[in-house]
Amino acid sequence: MASECELTVYECPSxxxxxxxxxxMNCCEESMNELDDTVPIExxxxxxxxxxxxxxxxxxxxxxxxxxxxxxxxxxxxxDAVDRDRSVVARHINHLVELGMVxxxxxxxxxxxxxxxxxxxxxxxxxxQFKLGLYTWMVDAVDxxxxxxxxxxxxxxxxxxxxxxxxxxxxxxxxxx
Numbered sequence: 750m751a752s753e754c755e756l757t758v759y760e761c762p763s764x765x766x767x768x769x770x771x772x773x774m775n776c777c778e779e780s781m782n783e784l785d786d787t788v789p790i791e792x793x794x795x796x797x798x799x800x801x802x803x804x805x806x807x808x809x810x811x812x813x814x815x816x817x818x819x820x821x822x823x824x825x826x827x828x829d830a831v832d833r834d835r836s837v838v839a840r841h842i843n844h845l846v847e848l849g850m851v852x853x854x855x856x857x858x859x860x861x862x863x864x865x866x867x868x869x870x871x872x873x874x875x876x877x878q879f880k881l882g883l884y885t886w887m888v889d890a891v892d893x894x895x896x897x898x899x900x901x902x903x904x905x906x907x908x909x910x911x912x913x914x915x916x917x918x919x920x921x922x923x924x925x926x
Contacts, residue, residue: 755771756769756770757769757771758783758784759776759781759783760782760784761776761777761782762779763776763777763779767784769887802883805844805845805848808831808841809841809844812827812831812833812838812841812842812845813845813851815831816845816867816869817869820868821866821868822866822867822868824839824842824865824867827842848878848882849874849875849878850869850870851867852868852869853865853867854866854867
């Protein structure tokens with residue numbers, strides 16, 4: 750098994766850019782400084798992380814917990830186990846499949862027809878999928894921060910509302926149409 754890499758925040762002494770990396774980083778043709786101090790925020794717990802980054806609801810966590818205790822299940826079995834409507838469980842299980850936490854297979858029934866069977870993926874596979882999703886989310890989150898204009902940031906710092914034109918609005922309506 751590959752060793753876990755440690756991620757560190759680096760800052761460019763020339764342009765004040767931040768980067769996240771596992772080895773020494775370079776910017777502006779010079780080495781970036783490793784930051785020891787960071788923004789004082791509370792680290793997320795598992796449920797908060799899963800909710801925020803992956804939009805996993807409490808019901809999905811319940812479905813997932815039950816699924817982890819069984820080798821494979823159908824939607825009907827899951828719905829009975831978590832005491833939820835079949836359509837609700839189907840929606841949640843499909844989200845978990847999209848996230849890569851659950852595998853979906855189709856099985857031919859001996860009496861004819863097909864049924865979807867769901868099984869959990871290995872803890873390592875799910876952890877790898879979560880890391881990929883988190884890194885992707887982080888790149889998108891950094892883009893959102895980069896798109897915040899200077900004016901918006903000043904309003905956040907000052908706590909003021911943006912000035913708007915408060916002149917009355919006159920609407921000319923033609924009653925004949």
